[in-house]
Amino acid sequence: MTYLDQITSPTLLIDEKICRANMKRMADKASRHGLKLVPHWKTAQSHEIGNWAKEYGIKEVTASSIKMAEYLCGQGWENIHIAFPFNPLEIPRLNRLAKSQSISIQLINTVTTQKLVDGLTKKVGFFIEIDAGYGRTGVKNTDFELIDSILQTAKTSEHLFFKGFYLHAGHSYYMPDIPALYEQTRNALSDLKTRYRKEYPNLVTRTGDTPGCAVMEDFGDIDEMGPGNFVFYDLMQVELGGCERSDVAVCLAVPVVDINQERGEILVHGGGVHLAKDVLKNPDGSNNFGEVVYLNASGWTIPDSKDRSYLKSISQEHGVIKASKSLLETAKVGDLLGILPIHSCMTADAMGEYLSLDGKIIDHAEGCH
Amino acid sequence: MTYLDQITSPTLLIDEKICRANMKRMADKASRHGLKLVPHWKTAQSHEIGNWAKEYGIKEVTASSIKMAEYLCGQGWENIHIAFPFNPLEIPRLNRLAKSQSISIQLINTVTTQKLVDGLTKKVGFFIEIDAGYGRTGVKNTDFELIDSILQTAKTSEHLFFKGFYLHAGHSYYMPDIPALYEQTRNALSDLKTRYRKEYPNLVTRTGDTPGCAVMEDFGDIDEMGPGNFVFYDLMQVELGGCERSDVAVCLAVPVVDINQERGEILVHGGGVHLAKDVLKNPDGSNNFGEVVYLNASGWTIPDSKDRSYLKSISQEHGVIKASKSLLETAKVGDLLGILPIHSCMTADAMGEYLSLDGKIIDHAEGCH
Numbered sequence: 066m067t068y069l070d071q072i073t074s075p076t077l078l079i080d081e082k083i084c085r086a087n088m089k090r091m092a093d094k095a096s097r098h099g100l101k102l103v104p105h106w107k108t109a110q111s112h113e114i115g116n117w118a119k120e121y122g123i124k125e126v127t128a129s130s131i132k133m134a135e136y137l138c139g140q141g142w143e144n145i146h147i148a149f150p151f152n153p154l155e156i157p158r159l160n161r162l163a164k165s166q167s168i169s170i171q172l173i174n175t176v177t178t179q180k181l182v183d184g185l186t187k188k189v190g191f192f193i194e195i196d197a198g199y200g201r202t203g204v205k206n207t208d209f210e211l212i213d214s215i216l217q218t219a220k221t222s223e224h225l226f227f228k229g230f231y232l233h234a235g236h237s238y239y240m241p242d243i244p245a246l247y248e249q250t251r252n253a254l255s256d257l258k259t260r261y262r263k264e265y266p267n268l269v270t271r272t273g274d275t276p277g278c279a280v281m282e283d284f285g286d287i288d289e290m291g292p293g294n295f296v297f298y299d300l301m302q303v304e305l306g307g308c309e310r311s312d313v314a315v316c317l318a319v320p321v322v323d324i325n326q327e328r329g330e331i332l333v334h335g336g337g338v339h340l341a342k343d344v345l346k347n348p349d350g351s352n353n354f355g356e357v358v359y360l361n362a363s364g365w366t367i368p369d370s371k372d373r374s375y376l377k378s379i380s381q382e383h384g385v386i387k388a389s390k391s392l393l394e395t396a397k398v399g400d401l402l403g404i405l406p407i408h409s410c411m412t413a414d415a416m417g418e419y420l421s422l423d424g425k426i427i428d429h430a431e432g433c434h
Numbered sequence: 435m436t437y438l439d440q441i442t443s444p445t446l447l448i449d450e451k452i453c454r455a456n457m458k459r460m461a462d463k464a465s466r467h468g469l470k471l472v473p474h475w476k477t478a479q480s481h482e483i484g485n486w487a488k489e490y491g492i493k494e495v496t497a498s499s500i501k502m503a504e505y506l507c508g509q510g511w512e513n514i515h516i517a518f519p520f521n522p523l524e525i526p527r528l529n530r531l532a533k534s535q536s537i538s539i540q541l542i543n544t545v546t547t548q549k550l551v552d553g554l555t556k557k558v559g560f561f562i563e564i565d566a567g568y569g570r571t572g573v574k575n576t577d578f579e580l581i582d583s584i585l586q587t588a589k590t591s592e593h594l595f596f597k598g599f600y601l602h603a604g605h606s607y608y609m610p611d612i613p614a615l616y617e618q619t620r621n622a623l624s625d626l627k628t629r630y631r632k633e634y635p636n637l638v639t640r641t642g643d644t645p646g647c648a649v650m651e652d653f654g655d656i657d658e659m660g661p662g663n664f665v666f667y668d669l670m671q672v673e674l675g676g677c678e679r680s681d682v683a684v685c686l687a688v689p690v691v692d693i694n695q696e697r698g699e700i701l702v703h704g705g706g707v708h709l710a711k712d713v714l715k716n717p718d719g720s721n722n723f724g725e726v727v728y729l730n731a732s733g734w735t736i737p738d739s740k741d742r743s744y745l746k747s748i749s750q751e752h753g754v755i756k757a758s759k760s761l762l763e764t765a766k767v768g769d770l771l772g773i774l775p776i777h778s779c780m781t782a783d784a785m786g787e788y789l790s791l792d793g794k795i796i797d798h799a800e801g802c803h
Contacts (some may be wrong), residue, residue: 073523074501107750129751130703149751150687150691152578152703153768154442174516175765201752202692202701214714322519323542323571332571334499338783342711351751380604381476381779382498382518399522410750414707415784424554431800 067319072401075339076318077416080364080426084116084296084314091278092121098284101421103127105148105273105293106413108410110430111419112140113295127291131155132164136430138166146170148231148273148291150194150202153177156184161219163187163344165359169228175211178218178225185224191230192271197253198246199236206232208251209260210259216261229269229288230257237276238305247277251285258286280336288304299358299409310367315419316358316403321386321396331386331396335404341411347375354379357386358403364422365403368392376404436731437793438687441572441770444708445687446785448796449733453665453683454486460647460664472496474517474642474662477779479799480788481509483665494661495801499790500524501532505799507535515539517642517660519563519571521547526555532556538597541575543580547587547594554593561600561640566622567615568605574756575601575622578629585630598638599626600655606645607674616646620654637783648676665790668778669725673714679736684788685727685772686781690765693753700755700765705748710780723748726755727772733791734772737761745773 068078088104095102104118106126110133115126125144128134131152134145144167151159151170162168163269169190170176181189193215194202204211219225231279234250237243250346254270262268279302284290297315298308319335354376358365368374368389371407377387384404388396395401406412417428437447457473461564473487475495479502484495497503500521503514513536520528520539524719531537536558541547551560562584565572573580603619606612621640631637641653642660648671653659666684667677688704710770714722723745727734737743737758746756753773757765766769775781783789788796 073519073527074499114691130443150701152689152691153755154689154770158442174767177691180768196778198543199751200697200748288649310633320523322521322546328569332519337710337780339707342780378570380570381783385570398543401523409707411711414750 067360067361068420068422069401071424072318075335077315077413078318079315079419079421080281081421082143083168083312087295087298087312087314088118088121093289100284100287101289103289104296105291106137108293111428113427115140131158131178133430135162138162143167144169151177153180156181157297159189162188163189168376171231172215173202175218178215182218182222182224185222188224190226190228192228195230195232195253197232197249199234201235207280210217210382230254231271234277235274237274243277243280247281249341253285255286276305276307295409297409300345300407302406315409316365318360318401318403321398321402323394326393329366329393331388333383333384333386333402335384336382338381339415340379340406341408341415343408343411345407349376352377355404355406358405360401360403437791438729438731438770438787440742440793441687444704445789446684446782446786447687448790450790452681456664456667456681456683457487457490461492463712464659469653469656470658472658472660472666474660475506477662478665480797482796484509499515500527502799504531507531512536512650513538513667520546522549523551528558529555532558540600541584542571544583544587547584550594551587551591554591557593559595559597561597564599564601566601566618568603571605596637599623600640602642603646604643606643612646612649618652620656624655644671645674645676663779666778669774669776671715682774684778685734685774687729687770687772690769690771692765692769693765695762698757698758698762702753702755702771703751704753705751707750708784709775710777710784712777712780714776721746724775727774729770729772
């Protein structure tokens with residue numbers, strides 16, 4: 066009996082060894098650069114994987130919603146940071162959560178800051194989120210007027226305390242020159258530290274994206290790193306150069322339901338509700354919704370690149386694999402195949418739990434968004 | 435107190451009146467054409483919405499996985515059809531389910547048929563899925579050898595009984611000429627009926643896609659229609675011409691967390707984990723991940739087209755709205771906005787429950803994929 070005997074429908078597998086190696090590598094890197102590693106737990110969303118993380122010196126995590134922070138609460142984390150511009154409708158919920166858990170939040174405007182001043186009943190830390198070019202969210206790194214205004218407003222509350230500046234350089238996912246982006250990030254955070262540390266001597270700066278944290282070696286005077294995806298990695302990160310296929314720690318086991326020799330295609334139960342719909346482009350411009358690996362009793366093996374098979378299309382539940390010659394020759398209806406995901410955070414969120422290679426269910430927050 | 439006072443985080447709203455009108459309209463159309471309406475319940479995945487459907491004469495539904503069929507079981511459905519090429523690993527589960535619920539499945543090859551002959555212990559109906567050009571799955575409509583082989587194999591079991599031919603013309607989602615597709619569908623199913631009804635006088639033919647069922651008026655001798663999305667509709671269906679924006683029965687309520695006047699953008703808590711990542715293209719080629727509607731105590735209103743605001747980008751939890759001038763003038767941090775989804779099936783699956791406009795939670799199967 067192996068874990069494979071437990072699987073009859075799409076199941077997200079986790080290889081604990083690969084996952085631990087990913088965490089150890091990033092923890093070692095953080096330590097080598099004198100940075101504190103505070104991983105973004107939106108990827109793993111798990112108590113059990115959190116316990117593994119603690120073995121590598123990880124003591125704090127980040128959540129992407131208050132619901133996820135509630136799930137992670139009570140697990141011994143020294144602090145949980147909610148890395149999303151705070152939603153003022155959730156102040157009552159934040160007060161409840163902060164009763165039993167050290168929490169920090171993220172601020173980018175004075176309206177929400179004032180609402181917190183008016184409504185907070187418990188002590189809560191905050192980072193100001195900085196935008197140094199990504200353009201999704203955050204205060205522009207040169208908008209000192211807004212930064213000062215948030216800090217002045219916060220100062221009127223005995224419950225809000227300033228922790229520092231948080232920057233997510235998410236454009237590392239689609240802009241090729243990560244070193245140039247990191248220079249921008251380093252300089253923006255360093256300038257802010259210089260400017261504000263007189264008044265806030267304990268302020269820290271944190272930066273967060275996995276591609277940057279994986280490939281960069283110069284973090285300047287940044288204090289903390291907050292990547293998320295690195296615990297699992299995925300094919301998007303492989304494409305960005307931060308990891309190898311063999312570093313991807315999760316794969317979706319899918320049952321083969323039909324084989325079309327004529328078209329060279331294999332139909333599996335595994336679609337958008339399992340993998341989510343993130344997609345990469347193959348060199349020939351066709352879509353790639355995930356790549357096939359071969360499952361065995363102790364995990365999975367990755368085919369040679371000349372023997373690569375991939376999901377050419379997915380709908381809600383269906384996946385159509387463009388199969389290599391050798392896969393077509395050997396695959397049978399009723400087999401299980403593995404799919405390395407394009408975006409593991411979204412796949413894990415869609416699946417809601419993991420199966421370990423020794424057949425144990427590993428928890429994942431349910432619907433924590 | 436209205437339903438709005440209950441919302442502090444992303445919440446999927448359902449307008450029961452719109453949903454009922456959609457079901458009534460399709461039931462009336464089916465009846466006018468002498469068709470039986472067997473909706474695909476992968477869209478709603480709900481007992482409560484199933485109860486509404488029963489008021490319009492709907493007595494059978496379709497599921498897209500055995501897990502979903504298990505959820506829908508025991509709710510008084512005369513039959514539940516699992517419209518996915520049957521996965522032979524789930525035969526034991528099928529036997530358990532078929533003890534208490536009339537079930538039918540879908541077959542496209544002899545391997546799985548033989549495994550069912552060997553493993554079934556309860557009576558189960560089956561459709562043969564036909565591919566008349568979509569190319570995702572199914573037996574080619576002219577591949578009589580394979581159809582005969584499935585039927586011959588099935589005949590050796592006392593538990594398998596043939597119900598008919600099922601065709602999902604899913605290319606109606608991306609090919610503009612729906613009437614031409616429907617001619618193909620009608621002809622394929624009619625030819626098969628003629629060929630096989632001597633031996634199977636009770637066989638029925640069923641076709642399923644919402645765009646086709648919504649716009650077509652000639653169903654030939656097709657017996658049953660099985661659309662799914664029509665219970666909610668969405669912006670993809672609006673684009674395909676099957677409904678109006680005012681027919682969309684669900685919208686995601688999202689909290690406003692920041693407003694960027696300079697860029698004309700509003701940041702909301704609402705991203706890929708809530709809406710899924712389906713996307714349409716605006717006329718100028720930019721992305722549209724959903725459109726803003728204005729919430730009020732009794733539901734929502736749709737802005738004029740000149741006053742349209744839409745989600746220009748989403749990530750895991752963030753949504754960035756490209757806002758109209760009037761929305762920018764009135765929106766405030768802490769407000770709630772509504773987002774009409776691009777693909778309501780995926781959004782409902784991601785959210786896992788609904789809130790009605792009178793403030794009641796409406797069930798949705800959790801993780802039934």
